[in-house]
Amino acid sequence: MAVEVLWWLFAILIVGTALGVVVSRSVIHAAIFLLVALAGIAGMYVFLTVEFLALVQLLIYGGAVAVLVLLALMLTRQATGGERISLNGPQAPFAAIAAIGLAAILVASAVVTTWPRLVDDPDAVPLGRISEVLFEDFGATFILVSILLLVAVVGAIILARQEDAE
Amino acid sequence: MDFADPFFGISWLDALIRLVIVVGVMTLVVMYLIYGERKLLGRFQQRKGPSYTGPAGLFQSFADAIKLVGKEDLRPRNADRWVFEFAPFAAFIPVFVILVTLPFAQDWGVRNLGLGLFFVFAVLGLNIVGILMAGLGSGNKYALLGGVRAAAQMISYEIPLVISLLAVAMVAGTLNLNEIVLLQENRPFVLIQPLAFVIFFTAMLSELHRAPFDIPVAESEISGGYFIEYSGIRWSMFQLTEYAALWAFSIFGAVVFLGGWAFPFGLEWGWGWQLFLTIFKSFFLIFLVMWMRATVPRLRIDQLMNFCWKVLIEVSFLLIIVNGFFLYYGWSETILGLVNWAGAIVFIGLVYSRGIRRSRAREYVGTYRNPEAATP
Amino acid sequence: MVPVENYLALSGILFAIGVYGVLARRNAILVLMSIELMLNAVALNFVAFAVFMDPEQITGAVVAVFVITVAAAEVGLALAIVIRYFRMRATSNIDEAAALKW
Amino acid sequence: MTVWPDTREGTLDVGGFETVDMTINVGPQHPSTHGVFRMVLTVDGERVVDAEPYIGYLHRGLEKLTENSDYRQSMGWWDRTDYLAGMCCEGAYCMAVEKLAGIEVPDRAEYIRVIMMELSRINSHFMFFGAFGADLGSFGTSFVYGWRERERIYDLFEEVAGDRMFPTYFRPGGLTMDLPDNFEHRCRWVLSSVRQGLEDFDGLLTGNEIFVERCRDLSPVTQEQAINWGLTGPMIRATGLKWDIRRAEPYSIYPHLKFEIPVGRQGDVFDRFMVRMAEAYQSSRIIEQCLDEMPRSGLVLNPDLPTTLRVPAGECYLRTEGTKGEYSVHAISDGSNKAYRMKLRSPAFCNLSALREMVIGTYVADAIIILGSLDIVLGEVDK
Numbered sequence A: 001m002a003v004e005v006l007w008w009l010f011a012i013l014i015v016g017t018a019l020g021v022v023v024s025r026s027v028i029h030a031a032i033f034l035l036v037a038l039a040g041i042a043g044m045y046v047f048l049t050v051e052f053l054a055l056v057q058l059l060i061y062g063g064a065v066a067v068l069v070l071l072a073l074m075l076t077r078q079a080t081g082g083e084r085i086s087l088n089g090p091q092a093p094f095a096a097i098a099a100i101g102l103a104a105i106l107v108a109s110a111v112v113t114t115w116p117r118l119v120d121d122p123d124a125v126p127l128g129r130i131s132e133v134l135f136e137d138f139g140a141t142f143i144l145v146s147i148l149l150l151v152a153v154v155g156a157i158i159l160a161r162q163e164d165a166e
Numbered sequence B: 001m002d003f004a005d006p007f008f009g010i011s012w013l014d015a016l017i018r019l020v021i022v023v024g025v026m027t028l029v030v031m032y033l034i035y036g037e038r039k040l041l042g043r044f045q046q047r048k049g050p051s052y053t054g055p056a057g058l059f060q061s062f063a064d065a066i067k068l069v070g071k072e073d074l075r076p077r078n079a080d081r082w083v084f085e086f087a088p089f090a091a092f093i094p095v096f097v098i099l100v101t102l103p104f105a106q107d108w109g110v111r112n113l114g115l116g117l118f119f120v121f122a123v124l125g126l127n128i129v130g131i132l133m134a135g136l137g138s139g140n141k142y143a144l145l146g147g148v149r150a151a152a153q154m155i156s157y158e159i160p161l162v163i164s165l166l167a168v169a170m171v172a173g174t175l176n177l178n179e180i181v182l183l184q185e186n187r188p189f190v191l192i193q194p195l196a197f198v199i200f201f202t203a204m205l206s207e208l209h210r211a212p213f214d215i216p217v218a219e220s221e222i223s224g225g226y227f228i229e230y231s232g233i234r235w236s237m238f239q240l241t242e243y244a245a246l247w248a249f250s251i252f253g254a255v256v257f258l259g260g261w262a263f264p265f266g267l268e269w270g271w272g273w274q275l276f277l278t279i280f281k282s283f284f285l286i287f288l289v290m291w292m293r294a295t296v297p298r299l300r301i302d303q304l305m306n307f308c309w310k311v312l313i314e315v316s317f318l319l320i321i322v323n324g325f326f327l328y329y330g331w332s333e334t335i336l337g338l339v340n341w342a343g344a345i346v347f348i349g350l351v352y353s354r355g356i357r358r359s360r361a362r363e364y365v366g367t368y369r370n371p372e373a374a375t376p
Numbered sequence C: 001m002v003p004v005e006n007y008l009a010l011s012g013i014l015f016a017i018g019v020y021g022v023l024a025r026r027n028a029i030l031v032l033m034s035i036e037l038m039l040n041a042v043a044l045n046f047v048a049f050a051v052f053m054d055p056e057q058i059t060g061a062v063v064a065v066f067v068i069t070v071a072a073a074e075v076g077l078a079l080a081i082v083i084r085y086f087r088m089r090a091t092s093n094i095d096e097a098a099a100l101k102w
Numbered sequence D: 001m002t003v004w005p006d007t008r009e010g011t012l013d014v015g016g017f018e019t020v021d022m023t024i025n026v027g028p029q030h031p032s033t034h035g036v037f038r039m040v041l042t043v044d045g046e047r048v049v050d051a052e053p054y055i056g057y058l059h060r061g062l063e064k065l066t067e068n069s070d071y072r073q074s075m076g077w078w079d080r081t082d083y084l085a086g087m088c089c090e091g092a093y094c095m096a097v098e099k100l101a102g103i104e105v106p107d108r109a110e111y112i113r114v115i116m117m118e119l120s121r122i123n124s125h126f127m128f129f130g131a132f133g134a135d136l137g138s139f140g141t142s143f144v145y146g147w148r149e150r151e152r153i154y155d156l157f158e159e160v161a162g163d164r165m166f167p168t169y170f171r172p173g174g175l176t177m178d179l180p181d182n183f184e185h186r187c188r189w190v191l192s193s194v195r196q197g198l199e200d201f202d203g204l205l206t207g208n209e210i211f212v213e214r215c216r217d218l219s220p221v222t223q224e225q226a227i228n229w230g231l232t233g234p235m236i237r238a239t240g241l242k243w244d245i246r247r248a249e250p251y252s253i254y255p256h257l258k259f260e261i262p263v264g265r266q267g268d269v270f271d272r273f274m275v276r277m278a279e280a281y282q283s284s285r286i287i288e289q290c291l292d293e294m295p296r297s298g299l300v301l302n303p304d305l306p307t308t309l310r311v312p313a314g315e316c317y318l319r320t321e322g323t324k325g326e327y328s329v330h331a332i333s334d335g336s337n338k339a340y341r342m343k344l345r346s347p348a349f350c351n352l353s354a355l356r357e358m359v360i361g362t363y364v365a366d367a368i369i370i371l372g373s374l375d376i377v378l379g380e381v382d383k
Helices: A002-023 A027-047 A051-075 A092-112 A127-137 A139-161 B011-044 B060-070 B081-098 B116-124 B127-137 B141-172 B177-183 B194-207 B232-256 B270-295 B301-329 B333-359 B361-369 C004-024 C028-053 C059-089 D062-067 D086-101 D107-136 D141-161 D183-206 D209-215 D223-229 D269-293 D347-352 D355-359 D364-374 D378-382
Strands: D021-026 D038-044 D047-054 D314-321 D326-333 D339-345
Touching (some): A002 A027, A002 C004, A002 C028, A027 A051, A027 B081, A027 C004, A027 C028, A051 B116, A051 B141, A051 C028, A051 C059, A092 C004, A127 A139, A127 C059, B011 B060, B011 B270, B060 B232, B081 B116, B081 B127, B116 B177, B116 B232, B127 B141, B127 B232, B141 B177, B141 B194, B141 D021, B177 B232, B194 B232, B194 B270, B194 B301, B194 B333, D021 D364, D047 D355, D062 D339, D086 D314, D086 D326, D107 D141, D107 D183, D107 D364, D183 D209, D209 D269, D209 D364, D326 D347, D347 D364, D347 D378, D355 D364
Antiparallel strands (some): D038 D047
């Protein structure tokens, strides 16, 4: 029972902070909301008994992505005291309608459908099993992703370092 | 009562009691680390350090704490209120969370997590966020510069840190910190992975922004960096974070590399000896860190990044590859250790000789010792 | 144990919030953050399905690892582009990034 | 081609976003501005795009004060210019007055003056080593190393003159009082301690690869640039030019003394540091020679001086080698008991004027240590 209560707390936290990301009026607040939302999702992975994934989520999103975003915010800083422009475009109301519609459809389909359930009470996923699957069954994909990462790093460095020559 | 048994047999109460113990000890340790650092730096600098409050200045930290709590909690007008006020907590919580899994003696930590090693560095990564929040939220340009520096530095050095720990995890074959310690019963991992230890120690200095990597807080350049606008209790939160992180990191390093509670006779001589071993080893690392701080000048940000991206990361990848070969083909551990020692010596030698080669200081040194040869 | 529907609904709501962010926001970095939300919603969906419906319980986690990795790469690259753009135009407002050449 | 505003100008305001350049205000309250110096840095990330020095926070109107008080009364103002080496400033002032008035100084007084001036030079250089190490971030250790020898020298000053920082020991025509009895012994002990201090700095800083990495090839200055910018003292000697007023235009008893002029090679920060190290050593040599050769007894003040010192009308320009460079006094007298004009050419001020050229294009951290390597003292810059 306690687990369910905790789950709902986490769910509310995630949805609340995710809403914070999209409606907050300060980019910095949005970034911090994003970080909390992502950490909450790491909590969700713990509920799903995939602790390894939760830690990966914390390491990559909390330690790297959120920091990158904050760093980018520092570099593209908003003028303090200057007149703030609205962070939302004029299309925001329509976007809201679309998003609410989408949410309604997704939630309805999730709740209405009877999902075939193979596992009722999942056990913790052993780490050794994950590494086997990751490196053996998905070995080629793993290498492709590695190459993708390398290319992304090189590309990011080239983009960021280029001097204003043109 | 056995040390490993849950208190009163209730799981959550047990966790709570252990947490309270660990946090209480941590607060005390942090206070005496500050005192110890000041005394030690005093020794290095031919002065006494704190000596008035209490016998030999032992109560200095308490006096400081009381004074800091009594100070006004200032917030600059153009600071971002919530970001500014929550930043110290965001910096502190990850350090606090690490303590959950550190084993202080056999089977005695708050909780023994199966993914302990991974847990520690995943959570430590979050430490940066608090610093960035302080940098962004203070509405101060020095703080902003400090935040940018901290972000760049800590993201970069996380990579060699994680990889050096992975090298150890490869040799150990587990991520459980307790099991890692048990495996070191006969020899600590620093003997077979010295290069990993060197990389870990360097990256640890950088993650803690201690000298010579104290660039985000460099008081002679940006006069304190990200916490420049903080005062009173929030400032002391940052201070607490810094020293708690130092302590947690040192225990972690002692556990992973120096054999933790197990190495000499830990299993036979009981938990008192084990606690002593853990504390002693971690204090040894802390002493090294403070020694560095007292003697070494600061690097520049580009040299720091170059060192990370052009030296440390390559070396650590090489280390992983070498380890992989040895483990895959099942070659003996002695040879692995020897190769690693050779690597560590070559690495330190190269770094050291670069400065010597560039200095030509000897010519000038000759100048002032030999009065007749004034022109180099 | 929390039933699978809860996870699916949560992931759906998260995804919709991300969609709203992508559509409504003007700042490039905020759009990027919304994309992150969407990606996370998808990863959560994968893992939930895998844990409840895959007897191996693994594939979803592995796919989530890939999603996270690719997302990290994407963020790095996209932020590099944003910073680059900001240095040229002093703005990270995507509505103004309309010029095809300069 | 569409013309887009250049974002580097810092003027464009599109949608409330600032451009990337940022100005930061370093000083007058900053740990590493060596007093109340203020410099406004324009930085692009970590790079310094522009630097604008502001001075005058310590301006006390030294020259006007001197022109409004008796020749002997103004002594006290002068050791407050370069307050790290008060005796050097007193020496320059006294020698200018003596040159203008044609006053003889007893032999023993000349030797004692040189001892005091060279001790002051060591004092100032040790301050530089310590503060420079602190600028580099060696957390005060170098500072305390420097302070140890400085304390000993200050103790010596206190025994000699009764005051540590502002001794007011010199007088036009000699000195206020003779040396205490055990001075020679004490002074030799201080010298050995100073040499030990130099060894310590050698071990702590110059042997450290981080120090070398930071200082080598940083803001190299050519001889031509140094001359054009009017650099003097260790700053110009670091570029390799043997220019020392003690040799180029000798005053006092310097022609009789044996010492070398240490020079650097490329004028970078490392050379500036090392030149000062060597200079401190040479100063200790000079003091030893003086101790050996000075008359054991005799007057230290010209007994023929009148109660009220009236200097005949005239003009003189006296150059001395101060600790920071050429410390020169231009004195004009109208025949009264006060100077008509007393102009100070302060070396730190002139060296500081080259700061902007040196720091542009370096990193923020470098800008701090370049400022440190100039070895300014604000009492002298602001006068």
